[in-house]
Each structure stands twice: as C-alpha cells, then as structure tokens.
Amino acid sequence: MRHGKGEEYNKYNGNIIFRGEYCFGKRRKGKEFYNDGQLKFEGEYSNGERNGKGKEYQYYKLYFEGEYLKGKRWNGTGYNAKGKEIFIVKDGLEYQI
Secondary structure: OOOEEEEEEOOOOOOEEEEEEEEOOEEEEEEEEOOOOOEEEEEEEEOOEEEEEEEEEEOOEEEEEEEEEOOEEEEEEEEOOOOOEEEEEEOOEEEEO
C-alpha cells in the first residue's frame, strides 16, 4: 500500500501517469499525465478522486481551473487554447459564456 510520495506508471508502455502523494494507498495530491507524458491534471484528491482545488490541461494549455467534488468539476472556469474564458461551472453545472 502506497503512503507518502510515489509514482504510477502505465503497465503497457512504462510511461508515468501520476506523481504525487498518497494516503493509505489513495491519491492525495499530485499530477496526472496523459499517456504521452503531457500534463493532464494537478491538484488535490480525496479517496483517490479529484476533490478540492485543481487545474486541468489539454494540449499543453490550461483548460479548467477551480474546485472538484467527488471526481467532477464543481466550481471554476474553463478556457480555450488562447486562454479566453469559455465556460463556468457553478455547483456542478456547466454554463457557456
């Protein structure tokens, strides 16, 4: 059982998929990576799910920044590739801007 700092790797190609902190085998805080090594998410977890503050990335750009609850976006702002706000999330509901 993982506890403290550690890493997870893709069992098929050996690429890193998570680097961060664990608490009794569950992710607590860290960074997730796409299969090609690109940053996917960085933030907090509870029971292994995204929970708390976090940032989501797509194509090397910030896509969403805010709060997560039980693995889902809860409150925050979404951006396009040019950094323009394109949606907001309030209490788990997404609204286009």
